[in-house]
Amino acid sequence: MVTSASLGPDWVRGPDGVRHRRAARVIVLDGADRVLLVRGHDADEPDRSWWFTVGGGIDPGESDVEAALRELREEVGLALVPEDLVGPVLTRAGIFRFLAETCRQDEVFFVARVDGGHEPTDAGWTPVERDVLDEMRWLTTAELRAETREVFPTVLPDVVDALARGWDGTVRHLGTQLDDEPSDPEELGR
Structure with missing residues (x-):
């Protein structure tokens, strides 16, 4: 059974009582500018599911890049x-409810291009991931905009469109985002 104890040792309770961790995420694009996403759900709310980028917690002593590469292999x-x-x-700080707890995750995002595509596999999923992750899929930004499930970060379709044209070298900061409220697309500097 997945419980808040399943969050793992990388989720540390801060002075405010909120569980917190740093995470590395990767926006994986293919030659058709589709993005590879994972869909998961909360064990406490199995009817609510959402799409998100590949990634996860940064282990002690691990750099952001090392964590991103490890998460790509595992996930x-x-x-x-x-x-x-x-x-x-x-970058962004996401505040969300998961496993009946409020969590804050400070995220750093990278981009990776896989022009020849990639068939994702769940062979590296942990038992907890197998309980809360539902599928992986390549999606276009049109499909993301039409998606009835939540997408995190909420501005991901705009981010993907901007990155598909090429990265301008500017690190965009979305700030702190409650994962049930939309971000401002203007924050992308468009």
């Missing part, structure tokens, strides 16, 4: 090297 079976990552291109 979708994609083996890349540091030179394959661009960025960081985006």
